[in-house]
Amino acid sequence: MAERSEHLERFLADHDAPCPGCGYNLRGLEGDQCPECGERLELRIGMADPKLSQFIGGLIGLAAGLGFHGLFLIWVGYVAAVGTFSMWDALPPLVVGLVVSSAALFAWTGLRARMRRLPLSRRRLLVFVCWAWSIGSVLWFFASLR
Numbered sequence: 001m002a003e004r005s006e007h008l009e010r011f012l013a014d015h016d017a018p019c020p021g022c023g024y025n026l027r028g029l030e031g032d033q034c035p036e037c038g039e040r041l042e043l044r045i046g047m048a049d050p051k052l053s054q055f056i057g058g059l060i061g062l063a064a065g066l067g068f069h070g071l072f073l074i075w076v077g078y079v080a081a082v083g084t085f086s087m088w089d090a091l092p093p094l095v096v097g098l099v100v101s102s103a104a105l106f107a108w109t110g111l112r113a114r115m116r117r118l119p120l121s122r123r124r125l126l127v128f129v130c131w132a133w134s135i136g137s138v139l140w141f142f143a144s145l146r
Ligand SMILES: [Zn+2]
Pocket: 019, 020, 021, 022, 023, 024, 034, 035, 036, 037, 038, 039
């Protein structure tokens, strides 16, 4: 038996712990597989309070902008295809909004660990920038409509 599995078994010998996959109580588990859902398990160190509010706040801000620009871009394409009226002036803010929001979302998730090391005031500022970008780019889109 691998050493990692030994630590897990030793811990679960006298602790109640739910399986992170299915919630089954793993107390007394032998091996490293949940008997209920079959997922492999390992003993890890976790944060007592992950403090995800800034990360999630920024993620929602950027995802809201991305969703808005993506859906309106589809709508502008549909309107252009049907030919009811032209909305080409709205294209630049939508395309720029979609590209920048996508890149920012990738950066936000990719640099998550680095951002956690920033002071709280900096992280709050970044969340504000995420929301300001999304709201600003949506306002740019509406301003481009004639
Ligand atoms: Zn399970």
